[in-house]
Amino acid sequence: MSIGSGGEPGPYNLGGRRGRLLVVDDEPIFVRLIHQLFSAEHEVFMATNGEEALKIYERSAPDLILLDVMMPGMDGLELCRLLKQLPDAREIPVIFVTGYESLDEETACWNAGGVDFVNKPFNPLTLRNRVNVHLALKFQADRLREMAFVDGLTGIANRRQFEERLDLEYRRSRRNQTPLALLMIDVDFFKPYNDRYGHQAGDDCLRKIAALLRENMSRPGDLAARYGGEEFAFLLPETDAAGARVIAERLVETVRQLNLEHLDSSVAPMVTISIGASVLNSDSSEPCGALITLADAQLYRAKKQGRGRVSCALMSAQRGETARS
Ligand SMILES: Nc1nc2c(ncn2[C@@H]2O[C@H](COP(=O)(O)OP(=O)(O)OP(=O)(O)O)[C@@H](O)[C@H]2O)c(=O)[nH]1
Incomplete structure (x- = not known):
C-alpha cells in the first residue's frame, strides 16, 4: 500500500x-x-x-x-x-x-x-x-x-464561559447540597497603572495575573475567568467560607510576589489585587445571581477598607448574608 x-x-x-x-x-x-x-x-x-x-x-x-x-x-x-x-x-x-x-x-x-x-x-x-x-x-x-468561550487577551475563560459554568455549578451545588464559593478579583489602581506604564504594559499585567489565576485552579471544577476589563472571577465548587478565604488570601499574596512595579499605587509599590468573596452554604436557597451581587459588594468593601485585601461573606439558610469577615 x-x-x-x-x-x-x-x-x-x-x-x-x-x-x-x-x-x-x-x-x-x-x-x-x-x-x-x-x-x-x-x-x-x-x-x-x-x-x-x-x-x-x-x-x-x-x-x-x-x-x-x-x-x-x-x-x-x-x-x-x-x-x-x-x-x-x-x-x-x-x-x-x-x-x-x-x-x-x-x-x-x-x-x-x-x-x-x-x-x-x-x-x-x-x-x-x-x-x-x-x-x-x-x-x-x-x-x-x-473563540466563543476564551478571552482573547488572557487565554483564560471569558465571561460567557464563566456564566455558563456558574449556572451549572450552582445547580449542581443545590442538588448535592454542597457549598459554592465565588471570588471577584479587581486590580487595584489599574487606571493609574495604564496611565504611567502604558496600555501594552497594562495588557501584559492582566495576562500575568490571569496566568497566575490559572495556575491556582487546583481542582477540576475550579474556573478562573476574565469577567471584564481588569476584573476577574474565580469559581470554587465545593468550597466553604474558610476554604474560599484561604484561596483568596493566597491569590492576594502571590500577585504581590509577582512584584510588578506600580509606583502610582497607594497600597504598595507593586501591583496588588482586591478580592470580594461570597459563599453559598449547602443549605441556602438564595438564587445564583445573589452570589455575584454579594461578591461584588464584598469587593467594594475590600476596596473601601484599603485595597490589597480580601472581604468575605457567607449566605446560609437563615436567608441573606449571615457572616462577613
Ligand atoms: N491595559 C488594559 N486596561 C484595561 C483593560 N480593560 C480595562 N482597562 C482599564 O482598567 C482601568 C480600570 O480603572 P478603574 O475602574 O477606574 O479602577 P482602578 O483605577 O483600578 O481603581 P480601583 O479599582 O478603585 O483600585 C481603566 O482605566 C480601563 O481602561 C484592558 O484590557 N487592558
Missing part, C-alpha cells in the same frame, strides 16, 4: 495540526493497518474491545474515533451509544467501519451517533480522506468554541 506517508494533499485543511485518533477493532491486522496509515500524520491510540476503549478514551482525549461495528462482547454500536453519554464526547466524530453493506446496519450506525462509515475492505485513500475531512471539521468547531 502506498498511501499513508502523510504528505499527500487531500480535500481538507488540517492547518498543520495533528489529530488524536482512537481506533477500536478486535482484529490486530486492521489495527496495524490503521496505525501504518495514520501514524505519520496523527497520534493513534488503539483498543481491541469496548471496555478497553472506554478506559483509553479517558486518557487519550481523542479528536476522532474509528470504530469497528462487529466486536465480541460490547459491539461498536453499543460502545458508541455509551461514549455519546460521556462529557464532551458528543462533539467527537465517530466513523464506523462495517463488515456488511446492509441498509439496516447503515441505519443502525447513524442512529448510534456515527458521522460516517466505511465498508471493509476499504480503499486506504478513501478512509484517510474521510478521517481527515471529519478531523478538519472537528478542528474548525474547536476553534469556534474556543
Whole structure:
C-alpha cells in the first residue's frame, strides 16, 4: 500500500495540526493497518474491545474515533451509544467501519451517533480522506468554541464561559447540597497603572495575573475567568467560607510576589489585587445571581477598607448574608 506517508494533499485543511485518533477493532491486522496509515500524520491510540476503549478514551482525549461495528462482547454500536453519554464526547466524530453493506446496519450506525462509515475492505485513500475531512471539521468547531468561550487577551475563560459554568455549578451545588464559593478579583489602581506604564504594559499585567489565576485552579471544577476589563472571577465548587478565604488570601499574596512595579499605587509599590468573596452554604436557597451581587459588594468593601485585601461573606439558610469577615 502506498498511501499513508502523510504528505499527500487531500480535500481538507488540517492547518498543520495533528489529530488524536482512537481506533477500536478486535482484529490486530486492521489495527496495524490503521496505525501504518495514520501514524505519520496523527497520534493513534488503539483498543481491541469496548471496555478497553472506554478506559483509553479517558486518557487519550481523542479528536476522532474509528470504530469497528462487529466486536465480541460490547459491539461498536453499543460502545458508541455509551461514549455519546460521556462529557464532551458528543462533539467527537465517530466513523464506523462495517463488515456488511446492509441498509439496516447503515441505519443502525447513524442512529448510534456515527458521522460516517466505511465498508471493509476499504480503499486506504478513501478512509484517510474521510478521517481527515471529519478531523478538519472537528478542528474548525474547536476553534469556534474556543473563540466563543476564551478571552482573547488572557487565554483564560471569558465571561460567557464563566456564566455558563456558574449556572451549572450552582445547580449542581443545590442538588448535592454542597457549598459554592465565588471570588471577584479587581486590580487595584489599574487606571493609574495604564496611565504611567502604558496600555501594552497594562495588557501584559492582566495576562500575568490571569496566568497566575490559572495556575491556582487546583481542582477540576475550579474556573478562573476574565469577567471584564481588569476584573476577574474565580469559581470554587465545593468550597466553604474558610476554604474560599484561604484561596483568596493566597491569590492576594502571590500577585504581590509577582512584584510588578506600580509606583502610582497607594497600597504598595507593586501591583496588588482586591478580592470580594461570597459563599453559598449547602443549605441556602438564595438564587445564583445573589452570589455575584454579594461578591461584588464584598469587593467594594475590600476596596473601601484599603485595597490589597480580601472581604468575605457567607449566605446560609437563615436567608441573606449571615457572616462577613
Ligand atoms: N491595559 C488594559 N486596561 C484595561 C483593560 N480593560 C480595562 N482597562 C482599564 O482598567 C482601568 C480600570 O480603572 P478603574 O475602574 O477606574 O479602577 P482602578 O483605577 O483600578 O481603581 P480601583 O479599582 O478603585 O483600585 C481603566 O482605566 C480601563 O481602561 C484592558 O484590557 N487592558
